Amino acid sequence: MHRGRFAITLFFPILLLWLGNFVKAAEFPAIEKGVLDLSKSNTDPNAILTLSGDWEFFFQRFTDQIPGNETGQFIQVPGNWDEISQFNSNYSEGFGTYRLQLKGLNPDRIYGLKIPTIHSASQIWIDGKMLASFGDLGREKSEETPQIAGQLLFFSPDKSEAEIFIEVSNFHFFQSGIWSPIYFGEEHAVISFDRQSRMFSFLLVGGLMIMGVYHLFLAYIQRSFLESLFFGLACIFLAIRELAGPDAILMDLFPYLSHGVLVRTVYLCLGLAFTFQTLFLFRLFLPFKNQWIYKVQYIIMGIFILAILFLNTRDGAIFFNYFTLFLAPPFILFTLYIVVRAAIKKTEGAWVFLVGLLFFYGAASHDYLINYQSEGVNMSYWMPYGFFFFILSESVVLSIRFNRAFLNEAKLSTQLGQTNESLKRFIPREFLKLLGKNEIVDVQLGDAVSKDMTVLFADVRNFTSLSEGLSSKETFEFVNRLLTRTDPIIRKNQGFIDKYIGDAVMALFANKPDDAIQAALELQREVQNNNLLSNQKIGIGVGIHYGNLILGTVGSKYRMDGTVISDAVNTASRIEELTKVYKLDILISEDLKNQVVHPEKFHFRLIDTLNLRGKRSQNCIYEVYDDPEKYPPGFLDHYEKGMQFFRNVDIKEAKVHLDKALNLKPDDGPCQYFLEKLAEYSRVQQNLE
Template identity: 30%
Template structure:
């Protein structure tokens, strides 16, 4: 049970304690001896028992002989009928003689509501609630309790003149309370305070369920139970000690009685909707709708007619209420037998509520006075409901934990799946397509942008492949590719395709990233060769071709098979440039137009290599060789001879083959491993003999 429930139950029991008065001696034949009663203990006396009764009389003399005696509390129309008022209508006077201690003390008398009107007389003091009269026209009804203080000793006579012409029930349904002034006033104050406290506590309980509903709007039972609590909280000031009069002294009596009766109907239908929300579809919705229509009719009916009419049907309402409660109890028991979650504890709470309701109906019928049992039962039921909310919240929390764990597992699997798919379709490729995940990719998705394409391949690949066992070929290829992949990624590129030992990598951050990646690949290959040489393997040489341009990235294939691809002349040209690296003995070749886009070109050692026309292209491309300092002696020599080599290139382009041949021979003499110089020597020697035509443009045509 939650802390909140314990607080509410404590308030309920405190309320019960405050309503209790000390066990008092019974009134016999209109007399009560209180000479030995311990007034000093702070206790008050409930003046219960047989009072003298004078029917159809007011202003009864103090020494008059009573024609009959009536029990207090009791109703005039209570069986067996002793009041003479068959239908509870009429007027009369109750008289009680009290023997008191000899010393003079200040006493107080408090009389709760008397349905319609009364005048309380003791000694030389009197007060009224409403205006008691001999007829309906001369009577002004009121449901407000009254009290006053009086100084007395030895004996005291209390007279209560009662009239009722506006309600089914007449008489004294509540016993007057008598005691020392301070004790009675404390009793009244405690009653009123606890009524207000109970109202506030139940109101807050209802507000809590409303908040619960607004945060979890699928929990209809929280809404209906919150509404039930609010109506019950509003009802409390209109019953019992009628604290509504403390807030609104001039509130009409008709409204007080209407609120007392109407709230019972509203509470009944709200409770039914609450049960339907708690256990959906277990009670036929048509029954609830029929009962709701009946309640609406009764609410309107009560506004139209007077209380003296609809209170005549109180017994009928009470019987219907018991039938309704029994029917609901049977359905709840069926829920228990079917093993519905929380049905057992809810049924237990309902039994407590049912007992309190039936007991209050019995007291109302017998005129036995007010009882706090129904309020205790309601608070116990609140505790049951709070327990159910706690259990369901705990189950919901556990479900959320399980769902969270399941979600995390699925999410982890999803992440792993995405990572796995990213090995087939790189994340960067999806980013270029504007997609968050592989699941968003659709056939035909594409994006056009300027991209730098890098091709890299091993010159000796096929020679090595054919020289090693079949089972080692894949291991060798993956060993090499596993070293160059990180070089691409750390320079903000991604590998789009593997073509045997060749890779095609894309860079979106400018030419400088691709050149840096190419340099890193060459250095990584040098490290790999050192390891291969220690095992007696041949060293590897990779040629890299780079070109930038407009590129179309997209998804090709058909509905059952997708593949990412790049379609562009840029791809074809970079592949052709890579194919020239082995012919020129160059590690890295770049189209000069792309190289000129480098942001720090002065920091890149390069030399213009040739004007070429590659296979399938009519346009000429000037290519440059990017040189890497200190990677090997050949590269250092190329850097050293760069200016002399480029001067010879320009002589060659002008068809000055004598000067060009002299320059190339000087470069070759200094660096016999420079294949490009050797190629140009052979060309110059040929053209010196064969000559060139007028259409000479110095372009070399390569068919591969």
Template identity: 30%
Template sequence: MLLKKAVRIFIISIIFFHAGYCKVYKGNDGSGVFTLLPSERWLYGNASAVFLFDKEKKLDIQKASLLPESEWIHSKHNTAFGILETTLWYRLDVKTNVDVENWVLSLDTPSMSRIEFYVQDPITNTYTKKLGGRKVSLEELAYPNRYPVFPFFLPKGKTVRLFLKVETESATLLPLRFFTDKDFDKFDRLTSFISGAYYGAMILLLMYNLVLYFSTKDRLFLFYCIYLFCFAFFIFNSNNQWLPLVDFSQNTFIIMLGPVFSLLSTIAATIFTWVFLFPEKENTRIKKLLKFSILMDTLALLSMFFLSIVDHIRIANIVPMFGIIIITMAAILRFREGFIGAKYFLIAWSFLIVSVMLFILMNLGFIDYSSFISYSPMYGSLFEGVFLSLGIGDRINRLKKEREEARQALLESQKKALEEEKRINLSISRFVPNQFLEILKRKSILEVMRGDSVEREMTILFSDIRNFTRLSESNHARDVFLLLNEYMERLGPAIAKHGGFIDKYIGDAIMALFPGGPADAIHASIAMKKEVDEMRHHLTGEFQLEAGFGIHHGSVMLGTVGESNRLDTTVIGDTVNLASRLEGLTKNFGIPILASDTVRKNIDENDDLQFREIDSVIVKGKTKPVVIYEVLDADTHEIREAKNGSYPVFYQGMHHYKMRNFQISLELFQECINACPEDNAAHSYAKRAKEFLENPPPEDWSGFLKL
């Protein structure tokens, strides 16, 4: 029932498009002169044309223009003449009653060998010659297009006579289609888009089935890929899609590829049908017919090496019809036998056979030209590919089910071993982070070897409790451990929540890595500071819990170090050292979070984070200073606003400080302190400026901190 509905819908669509969009009468006023109308996409002039066959090929434009009317045959809408090897003359008188003077004659027939277009000059009655066709070089074409396209000039109210001299050795289709030059440009872009979409869809189907073949090693997908490629290339070559990119006008071999790939497509389709419909190895009559069809197509393919181009075209249009019939019979037989995949196959195949049969009948001249039928193999093959994928999917599901049943017993026996391994890995991950293993590209700790290492860009965060030594000296060791564990318990989740992981604990210090980038580290440090602030409010005694955070981004080396019986993971590099030094500088400035300039530069503008330049430092062994920033988001909204408001003054203060103008800088920093008493960086600079006023720095003092 589903098959009948699909075929019925497809046939009705063809009739609709053929009847509604092939307006051969449009523009014909019955006077024998074809009237051109603008903005009409389906303007065919064949009903007004006359033609004749020049079998001896003796006529030229002078002789043709002088022939009496009795020599010419009225077209009667004929646009499909069948497969010919002759010269065909077409004549048409055109006029227009609109102001548009630039027109285009387009022939939806990319297979014509050579077309000479002659347009009459309405004043001198002389004829201008233009060339089109597949065997005409790109330089000689009147318009660079895969179809023969001829621009011409038509004054309003004038009648102009057009001649077409067509040399053909293939299926002769001559739909005379008229556009204004602007409308043709739009239509050409539309058809190019449709063609591109078709080839894109076919490539996607091809790639999808190639992936399935390499995944399953099922030869069915390989044969289907071969069929898709052959058919798509047949359409591509037949439509002369090489132009205007590649000029194969003088290459007879390329022209021969159309008939060759027509037969190759039939052979590939037959083999695919064989494998798809008959997965078992039993031999039946219908399988013998399929073999015979393949043999006949192969012999027809070999015969092309000894025949003319016209014979190639005849063979390519006639011989595949036998293969189509055999494939259809095989699908119907398997459907009646209850083979589930045959239902999808018949639905898919019905789209293709209807479109291909109509296309062949049009090429052979049994039915007139239709734009829809001309493109129907493209539509049919696309629909076929979609529905056939359902059939292939059904086959895959059945194979998966069989394999799943076979795997189920094995999975059950491995379940306990896997659960045990998970428990072990979970325990190990508390000592060696899983993220570290991922960076080293190791699936488990068992694969990690001494010396394994990898270099990559990463953000390093160091945090440390200030005055921890005093805390340890003034409290019992057990109480210190309890405080440290609560501290780590609070800060660890804040790191993990923002995409980081802890590399190691160094006493009261935490070293964390952020593969995702600096923004994650900044957000984590802000969250960690909030946790520290909350802990401080709940602590009793004189100790004020505070922590500093230093963040730097750059290249690091991650790996394992140690000896054969004891290994540890570590991260080394200048980036690690500078992050640690920045954490130390937080005490000097009284700032909770300091970040380097590489952190600032690698944060996206969309991240709503605020920074304030604090100083520049020179790392030991380096000459280029590193700019360091305070992360203002760690402050309250009021303090942040105050610091932002006084930043121009703060910046001037830093400038005068480095220029040894300590009195001016002291006054500027004092102004910042008045604006924001909580500005610890301004307090730090003011204190140093006072000290330098009393004891000036040495002559080689550069104003930069040295780490």
């Protein structure tokens, strides 16, 4: 409940500020029929006026074709000229001239204009003097050279009146005319206003970039934390979009940036920012069973990028508007539904995210109304504030998630320590022998020995799903039947079980590594030949590694236990986990293979090269088996050639040989795995091309 009160408390002041934004309009003089009379009001010298209202407009004419005594038709600024009666072209193509008469000026003062983005080319004149030119005007597309407008212009009137002419031609963009506010005021006020605007933009860009790079770094450290990756990318694209926004800061940084590149940058950044924001939200609050939504989002993003890159500027802008018109509303509603549902279910961070999302949607709606209003109300844009507040809320949610992860890690470490303290197992006799002790009474706290040994991990496949159909008693009976069969095989081959880990076992072999391999092969045959779980066939995965271990005793004078400390244990466990990935029964490390005394007794197949825990360099893993007829003739030849081409990044040849190998043995896990990898590489290359 306190989160809901926090959200409401935060939202209402923002709403009041938003509504207060409309009240300012009545304080400024209005443009009436192409005339702004400053003498009719006591305007503060430090005030900034928006030149919004009815300007005179001369369609399909430039200033050299306009007689001084002619009156044009009146058109709303900001707005598009496609609303006038003479307009009959497609997508606002054409040219024209805007005129505004300023009255009540002080000839002793210098005035300034803050010109917004105007597509595609424009010239600004005051009393017959050209103040600025952006691109080359044209009466048709071939004559026009597009360039983005957007800078400060200053003039000193010779008298109390002045005429502003703005010539505009547009053949490279879908939206015509002057559709963003023009700001006007005395020199110092305009400069101050521009500095404040740019300062906020730089602060916003800097904040977004810092958050973006920071979360990309976190994603690099923790690869599985995709939330941070999506959030970081969204921040960076939003920062670039802000640089290319109304202040055209990107043009200041790169003066020779073309019109087409700038427009494509704006739309690409908007689309990609929206996409990664959505993916970030899905990752936070969408159940993992709804993976299809990610695929849909990736497909849409691919289509969008290709369209913006390969369509011309005008068609790309048209595509973007229709694209957002049809796709943005359902995605917005869907994301709002997800966040509201998560907030109702009291999902961690959902309320904070919901407040930021509502503010973002409110800011976007506010700016949309500004762009499409009919009366030119004097309002500022709220989208930068919406972005900032939305990103801030997302950052808070991520901080909550990271904090929970750190607490869980600390909790897990504590639980592991408590588990080690609470274990009450007898120390195996083999363990005593390795410590050089004959009897358990001879063992002292702190006794330890370092020795190169073989570590074997064996685990039941799909144990969770198997146990779901069993009662608690049946589950324990099954585990005990399995361990009863496992222990004699381990002992027969000169090893001993050091740990029982649920349905898994960890065994140590102090003699030659051949013993561990032989035990694994016999264990596989035992499981295959005996019915250990009613009428269901079970499988086990075995991972074996060879390395240095430290065996010793830990505890206190009242309670102590034997333990093994080594990275080799983690490596063996990791190799066992890989048997599920490659769908194989037994995997061993290269370190163990190199120590085998009688390699002629076994058959080995190279599977992969991995960075395993406890190793500074890469380590190969091998499948081991003793049946020479396990694989059909020709299978291993094609497999080895395919893997050689795979390591040489020859995708085509690798796929040919792996396909042939898979045809010979359709259920071979490594072939299926590497063919899937080849398919991913092919898609990446196609995207890069």
